[in-house]
Amino acid sequence: MRCVALVATAAALSAPNIRVAEVPKLADRIDVTTTPSPIGHTEAIHFVPSGDIFVDDDALIASQVTATRSRMISEDATFFHRAGPRREVVFEQNEAKACIVTCGGVCPGLNTVVRELYLCLAKQYGVNTVYGVQNGYSGFKNWQRDAVKMDSKFVYEIQRKGGTVLRSSRGGHDTSKICDALEAHEVNMLFVIGGDGTMKGACKIDAEMQKRGKKCVVCCVPKTIDNDVPLIDNSFGFTSAVEAAIPMIEAANTEAEACPNGIGIVKLMGRHSGFIALHATLASGDVDLCLVPESSFEIEEIMNHLEAKLRENNHALVVVAEGAGQAQMGASVKFDASGNALNEDVGLWLKSVITQHFAADRYDTDPDFAGKKAKCFLVDPTYAIRAVPANAYDQVYCSSLAHAAVHGAMAGYTRFLVGNINTRLAMLPLDLVVNRRNIVAIRDRMWTRLLFSTGQPPFDAVVTSDDECDAEGLYRSETATGGCTVSFGDEY
Numbered sequence: 218m219r220c221v222a223l224v225a226t227a228a229a230l231s232a233p234n235i236r237v238a239e240v241p242k243l244a245d246r247i248d249v250t251t252t253p254s255p256i257g258h259t260e261a262i263h264f265v266p267s268g269d270i271f272v273d274d275d276a277l278i279a280s281q282v283t284a285t286r287s288r289m290i291s292e293d294a295t296f297f298h299r300a301g302p303r304r305e306v307v308f309e310q311n312e313a314k315a316c317i318v319t320c321g322g323v324c325p326g327l328n329t330v331v332r333e334l335y336l337c338l339a340k341q342y343g344v345n346t347v348y349g350v351q352n353g354y355s356g357f358k359n360w361q362r363d364a365v366k367m368d369s370k371f372v373y374e375i376q377r378k379g380g381t382v383l384r385s386s387r388g389g390h391d392t393s394k395i396c397d398a399l400e401a402h403e404v405n406m407l408f409v410i411g412g413d414g415t416m417k418g419a420c421k422i423d424a425e426m427q428k429r430g431k432k433c434v435v436c437c438v439p440k441t442i443d444n445d446v447p448l449i450d451n452s453f454g455f456t457s458a459v460e461a462a463i464p465m466i467e468a469a470n471t472e473a474e475a476c477p478n479g480i481g482i483v484k485l486m487g488r489h490s491g492f493i494a495l496h497a498t499l500a501s502g503d504v505d506l507c508l509v510p511e512s513s514f515e516i517e518e519i520m521n522h523l524e525a526k527l528r529e530n531n532h533a534l535v536v537v538a539e540g541a542g543q544a545q546m547g548a549s550v551k552f553d554a555s556g557n558a559l560n561e562d563v564g565l566w567l568k569s570v571i572t573q574h575f576a577a578d579r580y581d582t583d584p585d586f587a588g589k590k591a592k593c594f595l596v597d598p599t600y601a602i603r604a605v606p607a608n609a610y611d612q613v614y615c616s617s618l619a620h621a622a623v624h625g626a627m628a629g630y631t632r633f634l635v636g637n638i639n640t641r642l643a644m645l646p647l648d649l650v651v652n653r654r655n656i657v658a659i660r661d662r663m664w665t666r667l668l669f670s671t672g673q674p675p676f677d678a679v680v681t682s683d684d685e686c687d688a689e690g691l692y693r694s695e696t697a698t699g700g701c702t703v704s705f706g707d708e709y
């Protein structure tokens with residue numbers, strides 16, 4: 218099993234039974250010399266740290282923070298490399314040439330990550346050459362047109378904007394052409410900001426640069442509003458998207474409240490995972506029904522529940538994640554340029570089945586409904602929840618992630634992503650997250666709280682935690698959710 222190969226049951230480490238998710242280093246592949254970190258020593262560096270800000274290579278973060286008196290943390294935990302500046306770096310100031318690219322759908326905070334990557338590279342490490350490749354992976358095919366040399370002006374105030382100043386795209390990954398471009402322009406640090414597809418592409422680039430014997434690190438800052446990156450606490454942009462969803466929920470509720478038997482329906486993004494719908498529902502408190510891809514549901518039970526809510530409150534509010542109900546509607550056979558399956562429109566479908574249901578003759582003679590036909594108000598904000606600038610939390614998180622990526626790259630770590638593990642910044646091997654996906658655990662305490670909030674029936678989970686734990690007890694194996702592996706973190 219892949220994660221067993223990656224996780225050293227480190228006989229070499231002094232403590233027994235400690236599993237470390239090892240991040241590859243250039244030194245394991247080629248001869249590299251190290252030099253003291255310029256942080257605090259170079260004139261170009263604006264920032265002079267007062268205390269010891271360096272992090273040792275053997276600093277670790279545990280995946281588990283809960284324990285019992287009889288079972289301690291190290292017995293269950295995988296340990297991850299703690300991110301942060303190292304005392305020794307593998308790139309001389311004038312040797313380092315960095316390149317930044319953003320891929321996939323946009324996400325609040327992309328510009329903050331770009332800006333902070335540049336600032337950390339240029340201002341903390343004195344790196345003079347930082348390219349931005351525009352238009353995602355496709356941009357490498359036309360370097361003359363799409364590559365820009367970044368400077369302070371380029372990143373000035375970009376953190377205030379949604380989207381990505383580098384522009385992004387789906388599809389168009391060509392490993393060989395990307396590596397040719399990196400080689401031709403002597404890039405030795407590649408920073409890719411993107412989701413699961415992007416990280417698969419990054420693995421291929423890393424493998425190819427290794428095959429070519431190049432001194433080049435590949436580092437990822439994982440991006441997706443869907444929050445489905447396994448193992449890390451959350452992906453940047455997620456909380457901003459949830460926040461942006463709240464006014465949409467309020468709008469649907471206002472419309473529903475303002476007419477007899479109004480039913481507001483809000484469709485929110487979430488291709489395979491319903492975290493946005495779950496968190497927005499809990500944040501709102503007004504929602505009567507939340508449907509996510511991870512939960513099955515029976516139409517009849519939904520209608521009974523909505524009918525009860527209409528009788529009780531004269532209106533009802535539904536939040537549905539884009540990927541929910543796909544089985545009921547019939548599987549999609551269309552794919553986007555990156556190979557992602559395109560979902561059928563669950564919002565339109567729900568509106569149609571709910572409208573049809575409450576149009577039945579029996580409601581004409583029902584005292585709660587007679588002369589007060591139920592009416593659906595569908596709010597489908599689509600891109601409006603992800604095109605917003607990052608909120609305060611995400612601004613700070615993006616800054617931390619970008620700096621963690623640069624520190625790891627300068628120290629010669631490669632094929633890794635950065636993320637918070639139990640609130641501490643960590644570096645994780647890319648191979649541990651590609652082909653895995655985090656999903657909403659339908660039987661955990663958070664979902665239970667949602668059930669109390671909405672009053673909806675407890676539908677079965679599409680995938681259950683008993684089904685698919687692997688030998689590590691941490692990850693699940695192949696599932697029905699798009700052939701991806703899913704992982705479950707600690708319950709909230």
Ligand SMILES: Nc1ncnc2c1ncn2[C@@H]1O[C@H](COP(=O)(O)OP(=O)(O)O)[C@@H](O)[C@H]1O
Nearest residue numbers: 321387388389390411412413414415417418555
């Ligand atoms: N299996 C893969 N191998 C190489 N590149 C991939 C793979 N899957 C996706 N990509 C590339 O990654 C980029 C972004 O992928 P996409 O799925 O659109 O977004 P995200 O990275 O946010 O999941 C695209 O340029 C796409 O071609």
Ligand SMILES: O=P(O)(O)OC[C@H]1O[C@](O)(COP(=O)(O)O)[C@@H](O)[C@@H]1O
Nearest residue numbers: 321322412440441442443486487488
């Ligand atoms: O219309 P697009 O650009 O394909 O984006 C839609 C998708 O983007 C997402 O918001 C995030 O997807 P990625 O993380 O793969 O970019 C999904 O929830 C949604 O299905």
Ligand SMILES: [Mg+2]
Nearest residue numbers: 321412413414
């Ligand atoms: Mg994706």
